[in-house]
Amino acid sequence: MKKFMNTAETMVAESTEGFVRAHEEFVAFGIDRKCIRRRHLVPGKVAIISGGGAGHEPMHIGFVGRGMLDAACVGHIFTSPTPSQIVSAIEETDTGAGCLLIVKNYDGDVMNFEMAAEMAAGRHRIEIVLACDDIETVRAGDGRGRRGVAGTLITERLLGAAAEQGAPLAALKAFGDSLSPRIRSMGVALTGVAVPHTQRTTFTLGSNEIEMGVGIHGEPGHSREPFANADTIVRRLSETIVNDIRQTTGTGLLLVNGLGGTPPAELYLAYKIARDFMVNHGLRIERSLVGAYATSLDMQGLSVTLAFLSEEEISLWDSPVATAALRWGC
Structure with a gap:
């Protein structure tokens, strides 16, 4: 397996150090490098914290900064950060408002973030919002609920913007919970993921096969299907999302997310197809985002996310944000 790395064991540490050095205007390491935090904290503002395994960059570290996250904790590749990391992020970023x-809805992430919240509860006011936008998990019927995938960044952006404007902790918790039914995602892959530690690909596809419903940790989807043209594949994703979200009015935000190995030209082509599909089904798409934001290392694939937002929420989306991965209005 050829990758630009020294060893699999040091890859995450060396990569995160490079990230911090490249974006010192936004971020700094926390104590003992247990988290990456916003360089300039705002006193009296609710701290917004997220995190997960490495391999999804720029999620979550690329979203630390003004108008989004105050800290992100990074675990090993596709592995949740530890409770100790999360407690450290809480201790460093809570400036008095909680x-x-x-938390992306994966067993390891939920367990470790909940454990950290319990450990810090005596000293800090803490609430948890689960990001659970993936259609595939419910379709698979494994009882875990929906995974948090690319739609997580929409939740992080909106809650980060609301916190920046002074919203209190209880209101942010209620707002975050209300977003869940209005954000849906589905992914497709042309290849599996080459994982450095195992030196293996998570699944193997034939030259004329695609995997529908993949996760961001290289999980296979619900079906292996014949390769088809972009219209067929993206319309299938879009139709599944529209049928699942079951909302026909409101302002839509459409995100086409690259999973790591898909070039921008293909992502924009997919966006055109998805947008045309949504508009032809009577939906108003007033905001968009296209690019690799929640990746799965080098997976060649993409996901489509649709979020229904109110006009007030659109204003939050449009408000200033200054992070390594998202920047506008500043």
Whole structure:
């Protein structure tokens, strides 16, 4: 397996150090490098904290900064950060208004963030919001609920913007919970993921096969299907999302996310197809985002996310944000 790395064991530490050095205007390491935090904290603002395994960059470290996250904790590749890391992020970023933890709905992430919240509860006011936008998990019927995938960044952005404007912890918790039914995602892959530690690909596809419903840790989806043209594949994703979200009115935000190995030209082509599909089904797409934001290392694939937002929420999306991965209005 050829990758630009020294060893699999040091890859995450060396990569995060490079990230911090490249974006020192936004971020700094926390104590003992247990988290990456916002360089300039705002006193009296609720701290927004998230995190997860490495391999999804720029999620979550690329979203630390003004108008989004105050800290992100990074675990080993595709592995949850430890409770100790999360407690450290809470201790460093709580400036008096409490902390909101945004957690992707995976067993390891949920367990470790909940454990950290219990450990810090005596000293800090803490609430948790689960990001659970993936259609595939419910379709698979494994009882875990929906995974948090690319739609997580929409939740992080909106809650980060609301916190920046002074929203209190209880209101942010209620807002975050209200977003869950209005954000849906589905992914497709042309290849599996080459994982450095195992030196293996998570699944192997034939030259004329695609995997529908993949996760961001290289999990296979619900079906292996014949390769088809972009219209067929992206319309299938879009139709599944529209049918699942079951909302026909409101302002839509459409995100086409690259999973790591898909070039921008293909992502923009997919966006055109998805947008045309949504508009032809009577939906108003007023905001968009296209690019690799929640990746799965080098997976060649993409996901489509649709979020229904109110006009007030659109204003939050449009408000100033200054992070390594998202920047506008500043």
